[in-house]
Amino acid sequence: MVGTFDVYMGKEAAGRVTVTREGLYYRFHCRCKxxxxxxxxxxxxxxxxxxxxxxxxxxxGEFGVKTRIPVKHFEKGEPCFWLAPRHxxxxxxxxxxxxxxxxxxxxxxxxxxxxxxNGQMGAVIPADQGREMVNPxxx
Numbered sequence: 001m002v003g004t005f006d007v008y009m010g011k012e013a014a015g016r017v018t019v020t021r022e023g024l025y026y027r028f029h030c031r032c033k034x035x036x037x038x039x040x041x042x043x044x045x046x047x048x049x050x051x052x053x054x055x056x057x058x059x060x061g062e063f064g065v066k067t068r069i070p071v072k073h074f075e076k077g078e079p080c081f082w083l084a085p086r087h088x089x090x091x092x093x094x095x096x097x098x099x100x101x102x103x104x105x106x107x108x109x110x111x112x113x114x115x116x117x118n119g120q121m122g123a124v125i126p127a128d129q130g131r132e133m134v135n136p137x138x139x
Contacts, residue, residue, distance in 0.1 A: 001079050007032055007042065008082040015062070017042065017081050025068040028053050032083065034063045036116045039086040047075035055086055058114075092126040 002021050006013040007030060015032025030042050042053040042065050056063040094117055095105055105125050112123045
């Protein structure tokens, strides 16, 4: 499985993944050019086995993921890599991030995630169970 492979989004190549062997592990390093509007996860198929290798994150002007997985977890065969959109499971409050304004939810960032909506970067603060989110700015 060692080598450099194309990563597909539909029928188009969106990037490359390099697979190296490090002892008892395979190391995967993926780099793709994406808009950032939708989160994607890197998927791998080898033989009849299919798995997610992780969510692509911003990395030096592109999006990428790095991971290591034990060799014993893989079947023999030629690998196939593709991107799958990650559907949001959690709803929450989208709070735009601006360098010119203070961020009102600093204490809540631990459980939040970065998202781009309509070209605006922001943090999605997950709703607490049993408690509705209220925007402190009144919007």
